[in-house]
Amino acid sequence: MVTSINRTPVDITAISHSETPGSARAVNGNLGVNLLSLPPTALFGTDGIRGEVGELLNAPLALHIGFWAGVVLQNHSHQTGPVILGQDSRNSSDMLAMALSAGLTAAGVEVWYLGLCPTPTVAYLTSMTEAIGGVMISASHNPPEDNGIKIFNGNGSKLSPILQREIEGGLRGQTVTGIVGNCGRHYSRRELVNDYSATLKQSLQKVENLQGLKVVLDLAWGAAVGLAPKIFTDMGAEVICLHNQADGDRINVNCGSTHLATLQATVQEHNADIGFAFDGDADRVLAVDHTGREVDGDYILYLWGKHLQQQQQLPDNLIVSTVMANLGFERAWEQQGGKLIRTAVGDQYVQAEMVRTGGMLGGEQSGHILCRHYALTGDGLLTALHIAALVKESGVSLSEMLDQSFTTYPQLLRNVRVIDRDRRLNWQDCQPLQTAIAQAQASMGDAGRILVRASGTEPVIRVMVEAANAELANHWTNELVSQVQQHIAN
Missing domain, CATH: 3.40.120.10 (Alpha-D-Glucose-1,6-Bisphosphate, subunit A, domain 3)
Known part of the structure; x- marks a missing residue:
């Protein structure tokens, strides 16, 4: 595949706008916007900014995102401090890291660069140091040609929609003001990753080893x-x-x-x-x-939730999950005296609901698991260690634990690729699809669920149908996918 790279030169002078007396510079939202080709729809999705490198993501855009992230994070911080920067292994991650660091340091921010590390490493170290924010370069589960930029605030949580809009406002030339000091410095701080590693092992309080x-x-x-x-x-x-x-x-x-x-x-x-x-x-x-049996996020939440419940460490026996959580999981958890709250898809929504309700355990069927006893964000390594420890402590196999948990309802999930971003995001306006959804819901009643949504991380519309009867789920999945393909994808 040949990728067309945007080679528009970056006018760095645009980032040093009107000088004020002394070392500080006043900035506003009219900086270098003409250099960027931005889509008309919002840049930030359910997990940061994500897209194909060379199409959406390139060095000029990353530089400007770094600059405006630095301005906004400084505006909303009550202290001065660095921004922690990490990346995954994608070939484009080095390029984006350097461009983001250039933008951040141009905004007067010191950068602590971790290099290759998991996303939760950035979140944890941001929360445990004097950092005013963190940035992770990754497209998560997406293919190699994609990449993404995830931004965290000073306590290690995903950046709020309000601050996302402020950063995007700066990129689009809208009114965003701030004071930028002298240029920041870039430091390699790889040794900090060891602190994260030590914390993971220390979290296994009652299990000495595996x-x-x-x-x-x-x-x-x-x-x-x-x-x-x-x-x-x-x-x-x-x-x-x-x-x-x-x-x-x-x-x-x-x-x-x-x-x-x-x-x-x-x-x-x-x-x-x-x-x-x-x-x-x-x-x-x-x-x-x-x-070889799959253990998805629903089962992980059920098993870990039951353990925390037994330890009286699960307030109100509450688990927060998303609209994707299986009905079998929900009803089994209710039989355990538990309560399940559903949010929109996206770990940031799960996290926000956990904070609002005081919930200590939440996550997604896809494997984002948040346990606030140990971390503020989803952490795959932390989750894996605790599930392994749970198996070790119980003295029974994971298979036996699953046999005693619940049976999932048949749930079919199909992804329909829709390249046109506007048609994808406005799928609710498709009347034939809405009619088919209404028919499916009426047909299944309480015996099933339907969820159609545009992915916030990939160019697809997801169609999920869940029913007590597999034949019914298969029928309505095929019908809804057909409607999407006919009226939206083509």
Whole structure:
């Protein structure tokens, strides 16, 4: 594939606008916008800014995002401090990291560069240091040609929509004001990753080690390759690794949390106790038991929630998940005396609802799991360690634990590729699709659910149908996918 790169030169003088007396410079939203070709719709999706490199993401845009992120983070911080910057293994991540650092330092911000690391590493270190924010360069589970920019505030949480809009306002030449001091400095701070690693091991308070467990780890050629094997080995587990080199050409390709087949086969081949598959930036994880059975986020939430419930560490027996959570999980959790609150898809929405309600455990079926006893954001390594510890402490296999949990309702999820961004985001305006959805809902009644939505991270519309009857789920999935393909995708 030949990618057309935007080679518009960057006018750095645009970032040093009207000088004020002394070392500070006043800036506003009229800086260099003509250099950028921005889509008319919002840049920020459900997990930062994400897109194909050379189409949406390029060095000029990253430089300006870095600059305006630096301005906005300084405007809303009550202290001065650095911004922590990390990246995954994609070939484009080095380029974007350097451009973002140039923009941040042009805004007067000091940059602490971690290099290759999981997304939760950036979030954790941002929350535990004097940093005013953090930036992670990753497209998570997306293919190698994509990349993304995730921004965190000073407490390690995903940046609020209000601050996202302020950054985007600066990019679009809208009124954003601030005072920028002298240029910041860029420092390599790789040693800080060790602090994150130590915290993960310390979080296993009641399990001294994982000795006796044979664990297979699929690192997806991504951000966890340098950390996960060492942490599990240090904890005493016997570790078998798959896709455990940093490879930007192969990140997420037929491996990791979106492709479990190799992990399932390897677990069975080596008679391992459990397997874990991470995505490219290791903020999500899925598991498999010794038979190769998939353990998605619903099962992880149920098992971890039941454990916390028994330890009286789950306020109101509450779990926060999304509209994708399976009905079988919800009804089984209610039978345990628990309560499930659903949010829109996206771990930022789960996190916001947990903060609002005081919930301590939440996550997504896809493997983003948040446990506020230990972290503010989804953390695949943390989740994997705790599920492994749960198996070790229980004395029974993960398979036995699953057998005693719940049975999922048949749930079909189909992705329909829709390149036209406007048609994708405005899919609700398609009357034939809305009519078909209404017919499906009336047909299934309380025996099923329908969810149609535009992905916030990929150019697809997702169609999910869940029903007590597999034949019914299959029928309505095919019907709705047909409507999307006919009226929106073409």
